[in-house]
Amino acid sequence: xxxxxxxxxxxxxxxxxxxxxxxxxxxxxxxxxxxxxxxxxxxxxxxxxxxxxxxxxxxxxxxxxxxxxxxxxxxxxxxxxxxxxxxxxxxxxxxxxxxxxxxxxxxxxxxxxxxxxxxxxxxxxxxxxxxxxxxxxxxxxxxxxxxxxxxxxxxxxxxxxxxxxxxxxxxxxxxxxxxxxxxxxxxxxxxxxxxxxxxxxxxxxxxxxxxxxx
Amino acid sequence: xxxxxxxxxxxxxxxxxxxxxxxxxxxxxxxxxxxxxxxxxxxxxxxxxxxxxxxxxxxxxxxxxxxxxxxxxxxxxxxxxxxxxxxxxxxxxxxxxxxxxxxxxxxxxxxxxxxxxxxxxxxxxxxxxxxxxxxxxxxxxxxxxxxxxxxxxxxxxxxxxxxxxxxxxxxxxxxxxxxxxxxxxxxxxxxxxxxxxxxxxxxxxxxxxxxxxxxxxxxxxxxxxxxxxxxxxxxxxxxxxxxxxxxxxxxxxxxxxxxxxxxxxxxxxxxxxxxxxxxxxxxxxxxxxxxxxxxxxxxxxxxxxxxxxxxxxxxxxxxxxxxxxxxxxxxxxxxxxxxxxxxxxxxxxxxxxxxxxxxxxxxxxxxxxxxxxxxxxxxxxxxxxxxx
Numbered sequence: 001x002x003x004x005x006x007x008x009x010x011x012x013x014x015x016x017x018x019x020x021x022x023x024x025x026x027x028x029x030x031x032x033x034x035x036x037x038x039x040x041x042x043x044x045x046x047x048x049x050x051x052x053x054x055x056x057x058x059x060x061x062x063x064x065x066x067x068x069x070x071x072x073x074x075x076x077x078x079x080x081x082x083x084x085x086x087x088x089x090x091x092x093x094x095x096x097x098x099x100x101x102x103x104x105x106x107x108x109x110x111x112x113x114x115x116x117x118x119x120x121x122x123x124x125x126x127x128x129x130x131x132x133x134x135x136x137x138x139x140x141x142x143x144x145x146x147x148x149x150x151x152x153x154x155x156x157x158x159x160x161x162x163x164x165x166x167x168x169x170x171x172x173x174x175x176x177x178x179x180x181x182x183x184x185x186x187x188x189x190x191x192x193x194x195x196x197x198x199x200x201x202x203x204x205x206x207x208x209x210x211x212x213x214x
Numbered sequence: 215x216x217x218x219x220x221x222x223x224x225x226x227x228x229x230x231x232x233x234x235x236x237x238x239x240x241x242x243x244x245x246x247x248x249x250x251x252x253x254x255x256x257x258x259x260x261x262x263x264x265x266x267x268x269x270x271x272x273x274x275x276x277x278x279x280x281x282x283x284x285x286x287x288x289x290x291x292x293x294x295x296x297x298x299x300x301x302x303x304x305x306x307x308x309x310x311x312x313x314x315x316x317x318x319x320x321x322x323x324x325x326x327x328x329x330x331x332x333x334x335x336x337x338x339x340x341x342x343x344x345x346x347x348x349x350x351x352x353x354x355x356x357x358x359x360x361x362x363x364x365x366x367x368x369x370x371x372x373x374x375x376x377x378x379x380x381x382x383x384x385x386x387x388x389x390x391x392x393x394x395x396x397x398x399x400x401x402x403x404x405x406x407x408x409x410x411x412x413x414x415x416x417x418x419x420x421x422x423x424x425x426x427x428x429x430x431x432x433x434x435x436x437x438x439x440x441x442x443x444x445x446x447x448x449x450x451x452x453x454x455x456x457x458x459x460x461x462x463x464x465x466x467x468x469x470x471x472x473x474x475x476x477x478x479x480x481x482x483x484x485x486x487x488x489x490x491x492x493x494x495x496x497x498x499x500x501x502x503x504x505x506x507x508x509x510x511x512x513x514x515x516x517x518x519x520x521x522x523x524x525x526x527x528x529x530x531x532x533x534x535x536x537x538x539x540x541x542x543x544x545x546x547x548x549x550x551x552x553x554x555x556x557x558x559x560x561x562x563x564x565x566x567x568x569x570x571x572x573x574x575x576x577x578x579x580x581x582x583x584x585x586x587x588x589x590x591x592x593x594x595x596x597x598x599x600x601x602x
Binding site (some may be wrong): 105108109129130132133136137140163166167168171 | 494498
């Protein structure tokens with residue numbers, strides 16, 4: 001099945017590079033549109049109704065969270081995968097909390113990027129080593145009374161999976177290391193994503209507040 | 215005359231009791247300093263002749279570190295020289311006695327016995343390898359030395375008469391203890407000296423290992439990089455950066471922009487290695503700690519692991535994950551390159567053994583290397599943090 005993709009990045013050269021690399025992988029991913037800033041991205045998404053949007057964290061005219069917020073209430077909104085060079089934890093987590101299903105860095109290679117796009121398309125979460133590190137950071141340290149332990153704490157297994165992602169292991173390698181199925185790893189990661197998006201942990205809230213997102 | 219003065223002119227040794235003259239002579243003649251001291255002491259009793267010689271030599275002496283030390287003589291040669299010194303002293307004493315510089319046989323004979331005893335015990339030397347025949351000779355000499363010493367002390371004590379009456383038992387005990395002390399002193403001294411030598415050698419070895427690890431990571435790496443490039447400008451860049459780095463290390467100056475936290479140092483390391491090598495460094499740091507000695511060593515070991523991956527793994531990417539809290543620093547360096555069998559690494563390759571494992575172990579940490587040929591390598595480092 002082909003994934004219909006829109007590329008949103010303010011560097012034309014980078015968009016051209018990603019387009020060429022994904023095309024070289026052969027029809028798995030079809031690029032149906034491109035945009036370079038918040039307004040044109042929202043217009044492009046409404047015009048083409050893609051499955052997945054590859055979204056740069058920093059955009060002229062706002063940022064990735066604005067794009068996600070603008071189309072969130074549309075009928076059948078696309079899924080978002082954030083992509084950037086090397087951003088602050090706050091920015092990345094803000095994008096994920098706004099609704100992106102994962103975050104990868106621009107240093108990712110073409111095959112991994114295609115796999116990540118397909119994973120997001122299937123409704124799973126995609127954690128790059130960097131995002132795993134950010135999440136471990138955000139959820140580390142003691143909070144005296146978590147307002148919702150279900151959401152404010154990571155389980156030991158989730159932490160283990162995140163550490164392995166941060167160490168550079170692919171889902172498949174993590175599965176065989178922990179003697180689990182890839183599906184189980186995916187569900188752990190999705191659970192972490194859900195906590196990241198819904199948790200009221202003060203760090204996350206503080207970051208979001210600072211960015212005027214809540 | 216001039217030759218005699220020259221022979222007596224000494225470089226005062228740093229192994230000194232008074233002015234270092236006796237040990238200076240000892241070093242020059244290749245004999246035990248204590249033997250010289252005993253001779254000088256004995257001559258001092260002979261109308262102060264020893265003091266005159268000593269002060270004269272001290273005035274003629276040159277100060278400062280001993281010149282190139284003469285190689286230690288074989289035990290037999292030393293023994294002969296000490297014997298010669300003994301005869302020379304005896305000859306001087308005979309002259310003194312003839313010209314009247316003499317406090318009397320009653321003092322001088324026991325004193326000579328004591329000096330001879332001390333000389334014999336001390337001149338046993340510690341350098342010769344113990345052999346069975348050597349032990350027998352040694353034992354005989356110790357016995358002879360101690361007997362001479364004891365006889366001298368006892369006859370001196372009897373002569374002064376201080377041992378009569380009440381003081382007799384106390385004096386006897388003092389004599390025995392004194393004799394034992396003189397007998398044990400050389401061995402105790404040798405033991406202490408050997409412990410000291412070992413400690414110094416250990417410190418030197420540690421320093422040398424640290425220096426070697428640093429040079430391996432910095433200068434050697436730069437030289438390898440320069441060999442691999444044919445671009446003159448790039449070569450100059452590498453050389454300049456290495457020069458700056460080495461200078462900073464040698465003179466302890468750190469220039470501005472030096473990272474002060476573990477997180478910043480790991481990030482800087484990733485950038486620097488990406489600039490030098492054709493590899494992507496994905497660095498993830500969770501938690502942060504100030505850059506103390508433990509953190510610095512961890513960063514250095516991580517750098518070495520990443521450089522190894524860049525040079526040998528043939529991988530596109532190397533993942534660095536560092537997690538730090540108050541009790542422990544952890545680092546993982548992983549590539550999915552060609553991997554290797556750790557048993558195949560030649561012993562003279564310092565990279566892994568010294569720059570990674572040794573560095574971490576010196577801090578009480580653990581370093582674990584897992585590599586599967588064809589599937590990649592992972593280095594795991596853990597360093598406990600001293601409680602602040």
